[in-house]
Each structure stands twice: as structure tokens, then as C-alpha cells.
Amino acid sequence: MNILVCIKQVPDTTAIKIDPVKHTLIRDGVPSIVNTFDAYALEVACRMKDNDPDTTITVLSMGPAQAMTALKECVSKGADAAYLVTDRAFGGSDTLATSYILSQSIKQVEEKMGKVFDLVLCGKQAIDGDTGQVGPELSEHLGRGLITYACDVVVENSEFIAKRESDQGYDRLAVSAPAVITVVKPAYKTRYPSIRGLQKAREMEIVSITAADLPLDLEQCGLKGSPTKVRKTFTPTHEKNGLRIENERGADAAAKLVSLLADAKLL
Amino acid sequence: MSTMETSKNLWVLIETEEGQAKPVGYELLNPGKQLAEELGEKLVAVVMGHQVEEVAKKAIAYGAEEVLLVEGEEYNLYNSDAATFALRTLVEKYHPTAVLIGATNNGRDAAPRVAAALHTGLTADCTELGIDEETGNIAWTRPAFGGNLMAKILCPDNRPQMGTVRPGVFKKPALDENRTGTIVREELHLDPSAMRVRLVERVKEVVESVNLEEAEVIVSGGRGLKSAEGFELVRKLADAMGGVVGASRAAVDAGWIPHAHQVGQTGKVVAPKIYVACGISGAIQHLAGMSGSDTIIAINRDPEAPIFDVADYSIVGDLFEVIPAMIEEINQRKA
Numbered sequence A: 001m002n003i004l005v006c007i008k009q010v011p012d013t014t015a016i017k018i019d020p021v022k023h024t025l026i027r028d029g030v031p032s033i034v035n036t037f038d039a040y041a042l043e044v045a046c047r048m049k050d051n052d053p054d055t056t057i058t059v060l061s062m063g064p065a066q067a068m069t070a071l072k073e074c075v076s077k078g079a080d081a082a083y084l085v086t087d088r089a090f091g092g093s094d095t096l097a098t099s100y101i102l103s104q105s106i107k108q109v110e111e112k113m114g115k116v117f118d119l120v121l122c123g124k125q126a127i128d129g130d131t132g133q134v135g136p137e138l139s140e141h142l143g144r145g146l147i148t149y150a151c152d153v154v155v156e157n158s159e160f161i162a163k164r165e166s167d168q169g170y171d172r173l174a175v176s177a178p179a180v181i182t183v184v185k186p187a188y189k190t191r192y193p194s195i196r197g198l199q200k201a202r203e204m205e206i207v208s209i210t211a212a213d214l215p216l217d218l219e220q221c222g223l224k225g226s227p228t229k230v231r232k233t234f235t236p237t238h239e240k241n242g243l244r245i246e247n248e249r250g251a252d253a254a255a256k257l258v259s260l261l262a263d264a265k266l267l
Numbered sequence B: 001m002s003t004m005e006t007s008k009n010l011w012v013l014i015e016t017e018e019g020q021a022k023p024v025g026y027e028l029l030n031p032g033k034q035l036a037e038e039l040g041e042k043l044v045a046v047v048m049g050h051q052v053e054e055v056a057k058k059a060i061a062y063g064a065e066e067v068l069l070v071e072g073e074e075y076n077l078y079n080s081d082a083a084t085f086a087l088r089t090l091v092e093k094y095h096p097t098a099v100l101i102g103a104t105n106n107g108r109d110a111a112p113r114v115a116a117a118l119h120t121g122l123t124a125d126c127t128e129l130g131i132d133e134e135t136g137n138i139a140w141t142r143p144a145f146g147g148n149l150m151a152k153i154l155c156p157d158n159r160p161q162m163g164t165v166r167p168g169v170f171k172k173p174a175l176d177e178n179r180t181g182t183i184v185r186e187e188l189h190l191d192p193s194a195m196r197v198r199l200v201e202r203v204k205e206v207v208e209s210v211n212l213e214e215a216e217v218i219v220s221g222g223r224g225l226k227s228a229e230g231f232e233l234v235r236k237l238a239d240a241m242g243g244v245v246g247a248s249r250a251a252v253d254a255g256w257i258p259h260a261h262q263v264g265q266t267g268k269v270v271a272p273k274i275y276v277a278c279g280i281s282g283a284i285q286h287l288a289g290m291s292g293s294d295t296i297i298a299i300n301r302d303p304e305a306p307i308f309d310v311a312d313y314s315i316v317g318d319l320f321e322v323i324p325a326m327i328e329e330i331n332q333r334k335a
Helices: A038-053 A065-076 A093-115 A134-142 A195-203 A250-263 B022-040 B054-061 B080-094 B107-118 B228-241 B251-252 B284-290 B319-334
Strands: A002-007 A007-011 A032-033 A058-064 A081-085 A121-122 A145-156 A159-165 A167-177 A181-183 A207-209 A229-234 A243-245 B010-017 B042-047 B065-071 B098-102 B122-126 B127-129 B138-144 B149-154 B163-164 B182-186 B197-204 B219-220 B242-248 B274-278 B293-299 B313-316
Touching: A002 A038, A002 A065, A002 A093, A002 A134, A002 B284, A007 A065, A007 B065, A032 A038, A032 B284, A038 A121, A038 A145, A038 A181, A058 B127, A065 A081, A065 A195, A081 A093, A093 A134, A093 A207, A093 B107, A093 B122, A121 A134, A121 B054, A134 A145, A134 A181, A134 B107, A145 A167, A145 B080, A145 B107, A145 B197, A145 B319, A159 A181, A159 A250, A181 B065, A243 A250, A243 B127, A250 B319, B010 B022, B010 B054, B022 B042, B022 B054, B022 B098, B022 B127, B042 B054, B042 B080, B042 B122, B054 B065, B065 B080, B098 B107, B098 B122, B122 B138, B182 B228, B219 B228, B228 B242, B228 B274, B242 B251, B274 B284, B293 B319
Parallel strands: A002 A058, A002 A121, A058 A081, A081 A207, A121 A181, A145 A181, A243 B313, B010 B042, B010 B098, B042 B065, B065 B182, B098 B163, B122 B163, B219 B242, B219 B274, B274 B293, B293 B313
Antiparallel strands: A007 A032, A145 A159, A159 A167, A167 B197, A229 B149, B127 B138, B138 B149
């Protein structure tokens, strides 16, 4: 089987702090990581490879040169090939432009391989942009079946079976290859790099794909190819100045709170 | 793609499942009405489902002037291909100026596909809607960076302007059964051979329902509960308050409660009337999932815990003393 995992290198949003005076994000010194949900997608792919060693995992990322590090990390964990889609012309792309560029890149890689990826896996969303739109938009550009928010994917009778959480339990959904599946946090942990994997990552040459390598309508790329425009950004203010009960015995604090809630008709 | 000149009307998609509307669809009729009035457009609801004429009537009672009704068995339980096909076909036929869609998993599945097919802009997970005064476009405001940053986004040159909007952010409009409106039936059926995704089975787990997105009261527990036994206190308080149990990532990672209960960036985004955070410090990822709640109550022994910044009522104290006393007080008031 032939699996592609889409990767985004993101700032670790758990390490981002807000400048208390300027109310802006402090990005300096924030480590770059493989997007958490993409790491889950890679783990899902690695498990499929564990079950069927005749599986090839390719990772592909769009971003600046430094995203090579993220791709190498994926190789150290089990990916067999890696591509970096990188070009200044791609900067400022929104989800539509990004998914268009990715889809053209994927088709290009497929053409070179002489076969189509049976499965394209993406994380449900990136932890910086949080949109969750690139995976579904990609499926539309590629014209392939889509399952979103899967917490597990297995192969049964040459179909992909995905488990998707619902309100009362979960759905088991089937889709034939070629397909796009986006994943949430699975029930299992992601693996660590292997010694062999680390060595492979060190030695592997990551292939760069630039705009010149692709059949692209540049009008659909980058800032000008993006229908959505960011008008402004600001940091949210959470300060609420709520009512605080402190230095009281537990029972007294509880009685006070319940009485306040009852007065506010909240019980 | 429809041009700026020909596009008209503001649409709200009302998602249904087994004949029942998801509440967020009705909620969106509220800002939908306001935006439509400001733009001088008509508010149109798109109702998709199986045997959902009642939902169409209710949409009118909630303020829709017109309903486009798409009925069929293929719309009974969500199917990505059927939903995408129907919405895309309708947009291509009528050219709405904007489409609001609930940011449920299904809405966030279909909306990007439709936006990509129509080559237009889509803004995800909005928490605020308005009109940009300068340009007359819809101003879509959404959180990013795990809630650390808010962005106001426009889609100036493409139509329709599309956005998904978080459930629970807006209140349902007032229901008025005397309102009248037109229901237009649309016969849209996707050739079954074009449906690439198939529902193999729907497993209903007999455990308690975890419908956090629609719950009015959520009582959540975090690391401060210290153990699975400790976490039982949260369940008891939820029972006493008639609420649903939620959890922080720490509690889920510790194995005290399944992931379906997790609130936050990697869990669910909720906006209940009352949210009680017990022993939750309030990491930004957790706040991103619950700061839209109407009333937030926080109980924590650390006076510096960031959860207190978003709380309306805070108790700084030992939750193992406070929660049992709260349960007793509440039960006494009920008696």
C-alpha cells in the first residue's frame, strides 16, 4: 500500500505567551514542532505499515526550508520518502490556495511514482491556524472520497474503515482507495524515533518541489490566490473580574457560592 | 463561481440527523437575520434531511423568510458526498451572497469541500459575525493559535462568502409560530455510485450520552481530582446540577475518563449556560474550549490559576471539601 501523510511544521502553541503590555504573541524562542494532529496521522500510517510491511509511507509538507526538520522527524519515525513544497510564491496562502498547491504537488509526486496514493492522511487541523479546512479542500481538489475526524483507520477487504466519534458513540465508515482521511487523537500513543530511523533521517535527501516544478495557475497561489483576507488580528481579553471566595472553610465557601448561584437563578 | 453582482440573499444551513435539527442551525438564524437586514437581503434557511418538513416550518418560526428543503433517505445520517453535492448544487443555482454553517464535525466536513469546489473563501469556527463598515463584506472573527489570537477575516472578491460558526455562541432567536414564509422543495439526489463513503455501522455506546456541545450545564474535572476515585466527585456534582461531565486533557490522559469528555483544543469546544471547572488550572488550550460559556465557576486551590481570570465565580480552596458541601447544599435546596 502507498500512503501519503501531509505534515505542517507549527510553533508549539502550548509554549506561546502573550506580551502582557502589547497584547501580542511572543513567538521568539517558541519551538517548532510537527503539528500534533499530523503526528497522529503519521502514527496511524505507521500502524498500517506494521500490519502490512509492504506499505510505503511518504510525507509531504508545504513551508519554508526549516520545515525539513519536521520532515526528518517523520522519517525517523517510519516515513520512507519526504518532499518539501517550498516557494516564496506560496507565502500568505489561505486554506484554499494551500490545498490547491498541495493537490498539484501530490499529483506531481504520483506521476513520478507511476501510481496514485491509496490513502492521503492529514491531521484534523493544525494547532496554529486551527481551521481544519485543508484536508477536506484537498479531497475536493483531488476528487477523492473523504472521511474526517477519524480516531482509527484500518484496512478491511481492501477498503479503509475509519472510526469517527459521534455524540452517542461512534460510526464505522468505509471508503475505497484512493481516499483522504483526517485524524483526531487516537487511543494509542505516538511512537519514538528508532535508532535506524534517526540514521535514515540523517542520510536522506529531502526532495524540494518549487513552483517551477509544478503545473500551477499562480493566480491561485499565495496571498493573491487567497479569497480570504485577514483584516486584523488581536489578542482576546479574558479578564472577567468575577466574584472571588477565598480564605473560607470549604463548607462556608460552598454555602456562599450555592446561595449566590440560586440568587442569580443559575440552579 | 457567482459574481458579486448576481449574488443575493444570506443562507443558513440547518443540519439534521434522523429528522432532528442540530441546535446550531436555529442559533445561526439569529445573527443571520441581523446580517441579512443590514445587507438588505433575504434570510434563507437550507434544510437538509429525511422527513424534515417540521424542521423547515420551525426555521420559518425562528425567522427564515424562505426555506430550501432538500429531502431524501441519503440525508438521514450524514454522508459527506451527498451533503456536499446538495449544498454545492443549490449555491450554483441560486448564488447566495453568504452561507453560514454550524461548525459541527459534519459542517466542518462539508463546508470546505463546497468552498473548494466553488473556489471561494471559507472562514472556520467563527465566534463573532458582523459587517465590515468600509467594504460591506461580512466580517468573520475567529480564534487561532489555540485561542491566543483572534483574527477578523473578509472574503472581498469571491461569492458566496462562507463561514462555519461555533455551536453555542449565539442564542436561538425567539420562536414565533405565526410567522409565514415559503418552503421551496428541491429534488436533489446524488447517484448512489457517486457516494464514495459508506456507513458500515453506527455504534451507540450504552455509556452515558456525552453530548457536551448541546449541554446546558457542564461540570469538568482536571488534575486537581488526583485519582479516578477523586474524579467521582465531579460526576456527583454533575448529577446534582443536572449537568454533563467534562474533563481537561490531564484527566483524560490520566485515564480517569474517556476522551469523548475532553473539553479544549484537542477535545470539544463547548458553550453551556454554566461551566464548572473543578481542579482545572486553565491552560490556554482548555480555555479555548470553554471560555465562551455564559457563566463560569472555578474551584481550585491555586490562587494564581489562570482559570480564575475567566471565571464569574471563583472559590480558592480545597475541592475535596468544597464539592461535597456544594452537593449537599444543592440537594437541600431541591428538597
